[in-house]
Amino acid sequence: MAPLFANSLFQDLTQLFTEADDYDVKIEVGEGTEKETFKAHSVILRARSPYFKTALSSTWVKKVDDVVIFSKPNISPRVFRKILRYIYTGEFSLIEDNVQDNMMEEDDDDLLTEDDNSLMEDDIQDILLDLLLAADELALVELVKYMEEYIITYERDWVQENLANIFTTASQYESFTRLWKYFCGEILAQQPNTLFNSSYFLSLAKSTLLEFIGRDDLDIxxxxxxxxxxxxxxxxxxxxxxxxxxxxxxxxxxxxxxxxxxxxxxxxxxxxxxxxxxxxxxxxxxxxxxxxxxxxxxxESDNGSPPEGHLPPRVPVLQTVPDSVIINNKQLILIGSWIDSLDNDDSRFNLLNDAYDFYLLLRGSRDGMGIKPFHTLCLYKGPTLVVIKVKGTNQIIGGYNPDSWSKTGGSKAKDSFIFSLGKDKSFDNIILSRIEYDKIAISNSSNSLGFEDLKWFNGKYHKSNFKKQIMENPDDDFIIEDYEVFRVVKCS
Structure with missing residues (x-):
């Protein structure tokens, strides 16, 4: 068996990349003050990129002193630097760039900054989509697959924040089917207004919109x-x-x-x-x-019926939780994101933060509405979620206790919160109210069991120790139509 000397080959190619000896191609990337010139070798570019194999063999390429001058103004220097390293070495890092100055024109040295040589994670998010688009344009199939997988696996929060933009942009490329259709598309199906209310919606291609509207699981x-x-x-x-x-x-x-x-x-x-x-x-x-x-x-008929063959209703993926008659999966995921973001006092919905399982311990209409069933089924169970449906208004209120319920005393439970989910599923009237610093949050006393501001067994709401008012009045009486208690377990 012939020996393999992969390490030395990698070192030689890395040296060729960093020193650019005997280069025969200059690639001008970016525009204006962001424009930079990189030196490269046509034999490497052609071997590694189908795009360059075609482009550099064209008769129309510009040559100066036997050096091909190639222009890519639509790709930024910091994106191209990463891609060029990958082309030469097969190495791709989203965090570190250790490119030597002599890969560029000598008079461009002053364009290099600390950010260029060592991009931090926040900076990486700024160029994720640009990296993906550039890799696709240069026909680097392996890199496209890697970038797509990286975004789906590690950049979920960034995807959620830029969902409409990523969906709209990626849907224009056949290479990104998994990203836009099977990832962004499934998320948007559960929150279509994120797309419909975005600045990208009106410019969406007809074919993409047709496919989206054709889904049977749109939650709208x-x-x-x-x-x-x-x-x-x-x-x-x-x-x-x-x-x-x-x-x-x-x-x-x-x-x-x-x-x-x-x-x-x-x-x-x-x-x-x-x-x-x-x-x-x-x-x-x-x-x-x-x-x-x-x-x-x-x-127009009182007894009209749909014709045969009409389309059935859409069925959203996030339907009512099998173990709940009050709350649905989407609302639970929202509450889970509040639990997981202890320093975030924002009630925005983060669909990707499905980090908790909720196990039903008690339902009032099934197990009894009094304190005794609660003591029997819910004490010493660890963190719990209480959800309450208010009779006559359909308002859903509740709270999260990060500690176990017990029979005596109280708790400051600094990570606790109470909330209102409004009267419908629109997510327009949601109120998240976290506990004030160093205030009592939980009361375990039988005559005032509940959250300090929300004593559901007594039908009393009084704004006191939690930051925001969750009911119409700061002092409100209410009647429970039904309530449920869930044990909260973080997913492994």
Whole structure:
């Protein structure tokens, strides 16, 4: 068997990369003050990149003194530096860059900064998408797969913060199918308004939007999907005034052409009569005649029924928790993110932070509404979540106790909080209220059991030790319709 000397080969290629002896290519990257020139070897570039293999063999490449001058103004220097190291050495690091100055033109030395040579993690997030796009443009398939996997595995918070941008950008590239379709797409299906309300929505490609609207698991009212489609269609070129009362016949015809492929994907028969009359009927001229007649028969008749073959309702992935009659998975994930972000007093929904399991200990309507069942089933169980449905208002309130419930005393429980999830699933009226510093949070006394501000057995809310008011009045009486207690366990 022939011996392998991979280490020495790697060292030689690294030296060739850093010293650039006998280079025959200069690659100008970036623009303006961000422009830099890198020296390289055409034989390495052609062997490692199908893009360069084609580009450098073209007759139109510019040469000066037998050196090819190549320009890539759309790629930034710090992105290209990482990619060039990968091309030469097969080594790719998102954190460290140890490129010697002589890889660049001598008069460009002053452009190097400490950030260029050692990018910290926050800086890396600024160029993640640029790295992915550049690797794809240069046909570096292995690197594209690595970057895609890295983003999905390690940059979930960044994805959540930039979800609409990543989805919109990545969907334009066949190479990024897993990232946009099976990762971002599944997240957006559970929070579609993140996309619909973003600045990227109106520029979304028709093919991408068709695929998204065709999903059976979108967690949004059907009439809202229709409204957003109208908004998108009107904004395409040439633009159409969104005021339906100002539409001309030409406008209606153009709108119909833009939406004809979307119309079969809309679950019209799952829209309320009020929604149909106010949101669908004004646009009925763009609907096919048979659909128009079916909708009239269905909505204008007291006993109307949907026609055979109509699309069934969408079924969101995050449905009601099997062990709960009050709260759903999306709300639990939100609460889990509050538990996991102890210094974050922000009630924004982080879908990716599914870090806890919730095990039902007690349901009032099943096990009894009094203190005795609570003592029997919930004491000394570790961290718990209490959720309460208020009778007559459907408001969902509750709290998190990071300590075990007991029969006596109180606890400051510095990581505890109480909350209101509002009266619906819109996530528009959520209130998170953390405990004030060094204040009593939990009362274990039988005559005042509960959170210091929220004594649910007594039906009393009094704003005192927690930071924010979670009910309409600072002193509020309420009646429990039902309540549940969950044991909270961090996922391993």
């Amino acid at each position: 009212e059907e009439v809202e999907i229709w409204e957003n489609l109208i908004k998108w269609a009107c904004d395409q070129i040439p633009k159409i005034d969104r005021d339906v009362n100002q539409f001309t016949q030409s406008d209606l015809k153009e709108l119909g052409n833009r939406l004809k492929d979307f119309i079969p994907l809309i679950r019209f028969f799952n829209i309320s009569k009020e929604g149909y009359l106010s949101k669908i009927q004004p646009y009925e001229e763009i609907l096919p005649d048979d659909l128009k007649n079916e909708l009239k028969n269905f909505f």
